[in-house]
Amino acid sequence: MPSTQRRLVVAINPAASFGRHLSVGPEVARRLAAEGYDVSIAREANWELLEREVRHAVSLGTDGLVVVGGDGMATLGVNALVGTDIPLGIVAAGTGNDFARALGLPFEDPMAGLDHLLGALERDAVPVDTALVRHGDQEISYGCVLSAGFDARVNERANRMRRPRGASRYTIALVRELATFRPRRYRLTIDDGEPRELGAMLISVANGTSIGGGMRIVPQASLDDGLLDVFVVHPISKLELLRVFPKVFAGTHIDHPAVEFVQAKRVRLESEDAVAYADGERIGALPVEVEVRPASLRVFR
Template sequence: MPPKPRRLLLAVNPTASFGRHRTIGPQAALRLEAAGYEVTVLEAANFELLRQEVQAAFALGTDGLVVVGGDGMVSLGVNVLARSAVPLGVIAAGTGNDLARALGLPHDDPEVAIDALVEALRRPPQPIDLGLMRHGGLHTWFACVLSAGFDAVVNERANRMSRPRGPSRYTLALLRELATFRPRRYAITLDGVRREQAAMLVSVANTPSLGGGMRIVPEADVADGRFDVFIVHPISRLGLLGVFPRVFAGAHVDHPAVEIVRAERVRLEADDIVAYADGERVGTLPIDVEIVPGALSVFA
């Protein structure tokens, strides 16, 4: 059994969930210190400065990194820790919290999430898979879902919106984009087999959900060594609107327009499509993605 962590980095996003949970970081620090851990709190005026602070603190050595926020903070932590021996802890206090959902952690009550983290620190960390993206000469890791279609367009709009707060923002953004969206032509290569087709939506998923609980691939497993590739074939706007409410329960998978394929390597090509991963903007296609089994350890 690995030694229990003693030194922890605590990275806090003060704007998580639009600032509604700004007290969770200080509460978490106090709770962890009371439990006997040496805690270094990392905060910054913006996300890029925070990323730099976390990277610098990680280089000095630590037994674990805990992020306070949503999947954007998870993305920060994943890209610092991937393929290292240092585990990630998550105190879900954001809008989506989809990695927390996938790990069975509290995702709708940050104070309960603090208690769950303290309990998780007493157990050996668990390995999970990560996705590795290659795009524009860059390598970027993701833990949850890469979106490259209608869902990415919705994400782009949702990130520009300040209201409403919470997951309903994605629902409103979806309804607004639905009025003008058309199917796109894709070239999709799955484990070396290329196909060309029209699609409304293409997602490469490591976890079951995105956007705060939309269970696009309910059977996805973060430790099975494969992606679940979610494809929605051309469908009318009214048809897509009819499928959407079923996604939250994962009850859409038998719809004739829905296809789910498992693969280890995926290449996506299309014009005028911006990809998102873990809610963060990646860039335009083409993009190559591969699953890396056990690339991250988590306190869960």
């Protein structure tokens, strides 16, 4: 039990992992209260109301925000807390859980995640980098990866599918998208360098390591190096793309001749025929500008 009672806001996504973990949020709140924390719950019927409730709860003052769910909930927490001294805790209960993976948190068993959080609450919160993406007048922070290209198109297709419910939906969408996909033309600007015109299957701007529930597109990425990692897959055949993608899960694709990595503090990405997703959330059609924000978020790790 904490030596002095600390206040925690617990934000719950009732649709976490398509409803498979509906009981996790209440159990997190119950366990934290049993450990002596002053717990308030933020749970609303839709995403917009939940974001508003979380920001309001944080504005009233708290010693930490705990989000229960997947990468969407992690993104909600990042955007509510980035640039503040209030730490973020994550109990991963979603489908992909890529930000939890990048942080080294349990990502397959929510109860293991809760046990880890209880220990982390007794330690000092750790600063990590975030990335800020600008899209028109919109500014959104993310923790893991922004992508524009083949994988973003797969996300678009998967989001339109009603079945199956679960991680296999992404795999099915990937196979279907492959049938019609072609390389896109991009204009890529790194820091203050000259714009570069190129064709690519996809371009990602990574703060963390993975997308799509463990696809380790940038296995060498670090959350505390003050840098973004730009990942480019140059044009290859569809057959070769199918050969490369399984290697991405293991992070063994980094030596493939069609793969390129560049580190940056700022990135501008333009295209007339591509959309961007950040940690699974749709940002919109390019162009976008991304910059790293070093040590801008404190997390219970």
